Amino acid sequence: MGKSFALSLVVLFFLTTAAEAALPAHVAQRIAATARDNRNLAREDAAIARTLNNQSFTETIDRSRHLRVEAEMSTVVIGAIAQYPALAGEVVAAAVAAAPDLRDSIVRNASQAFPGFADTITRAAGGAVAAPRPAPAPAPRIQPAPPEPMKTAMEQDDEVADAGPDELYDPLEGINRAVLGFNDVIDFLILKPVASVYGFITPDAVKRSVQKAIRNLNAPVILANDLLQFEIGDAAVTTARFVVNSTAGVLGLFEVADEIGLDYHPADFGQTLHAYGSGPGPYLVLPLLGPSTLRDGVGIGVDTFFDPFTYVLDFPTRMMVLGGKAVVRREELLEPLDELRAGAIDYYAALRSAYFQNRAVELRKGELPDSSEVDDMFDSFQ
Numbered sequence: 001m002g003k004s005f006a007l008s009l010v011v012l013f014f015l016t017t018a019a020e021a022a023l024p025a026h027v028a029q030r031i032a033a034t035a036r037d038n039r040n041l042a043r044e045d046a047a048i049a050r051t052l053n054n055q056s057f058t059e060t061i062d063r064s065r066h067l068r069v070e071a072e073m074s075t076v077v078i079g080a081i082a083q084y085p086a087l088a089g090e091v092v093a094a095a096v097a098a099a100p101d102l103r104d105s106i107v108r109n110a111s112q113a114f115p116g117f118a119d120t121i122t123r124a125a126g127g128a129v130a131a132p133r134p135a136p137a138p139a140p141r142i143q144p145a146p147p148e149p150m151k152t153a154m155e156q157d158d159e160v161a162d163a164g165p166d167e168l169y170d171p172l173e174g175i176n177r178a179v180l181g182f183n184d185v186i187d188f189l190i191l192k193p194v195a196s197v198y199g200f201i202t203p204d205a206v207k208r209s210v211q212k213a214i215r216n217l218n219a220p221v222i223l224a225n226d227l228l229q230f231e232i233g234d235a236a237v238t239t240a241r242f243v244v245n246s247t248a249g250v251l252g253l254f255e256v257a258d259e260i261g262l263d264y265h266p267a268d269f270g271q272t273l274h275a276y277g278s279g280p281g282p283y284l285v286l287p288l289l290g291p292s293t294l295r296d297g298v299g300i301g302v303d304t305f306f307d308p309f310t311y312v313l314d315f316p317t318r319m320m321v322l323g324g325k326a327v328v329r330r331e332e333l334l335e336p337l338d339e340l341r342a343g344a345i346d347y348y349a350a351l352r353s354a355y356f357q358n359r360a361v362e363l364r365k366g367e368l369p370d371s372s373e374v375d376d377m378f379d380s381f382q
Contacts, residue, residue, distance in 0.1 A: 223239060279295065
């Protein structure tokens, strides 16, 4: 009886050891899924960066993504080690194999969470890692402020209306997604095929000239908003650009103004409202027009009244001009939007993100927001 009991204990011990030697399937799947999400996010962010064609945003996007994924993978690893301490080495080895670029952060965070397993964790990762950054000095203790009184619904709405230009507020996401679906159907059936044919048969030099001419025709709208923003210097540059490009540049087909130092800058009524302190309001996907906000949607309507062609051309001719502008703009975005859609986990969210980043630059007339503003913007996307 005693020998039988002892044999049973030995068998149970070996069975338990064998069971624990292999990483549990759900842990391995969680690690693999986190690494896979990292790769998908990298492709999505790369597509956004290519759409914006801006090195500073590319670096900021990559840094923000890397920090998010570092935190997510470390959370998975630390949680798995806490649940299966005997498999600390196996957990770390699986995480490093799935995401080699996160190796240092995985080892550092896991070792800090489990100092007793530091040697095991380091060996499993293949060796020592770079020394961690020194921890910041502890902040002085301060007396907590008393809680603020509860805000009324009207006060909360006012705070939303005063949101900054880079803050995302999307309470109508369900409706916006439906409108995006409608726009995609129109784009697939009409706009994209026409833009593709236009892009195929038109020489690049001609396409660039058409783009310049369209931008030159928008000068009266830019001038009106320069004046409303009390940007007298910008208004003078806009006027000079229009005169030079319309004459020496043959109706804007050639960009002569840039060559003499009269640089282009964007201006629209949405930007004017922003200059007066108006928040963006809720994010909107407008039928046929695409991504916008409440403020910028109003701006589109007001800019129509600033455009002389609204009064000079009859309605059918205006529609033809607007259709031509839409085809030219869609041809410019053929490749960027295809890449964005192909690399996005959620095309709606990726398009929304690209719009807000691009709009943040436009609101500053081409000046880039600092990295802290971009980080705040990404935090609002979570």
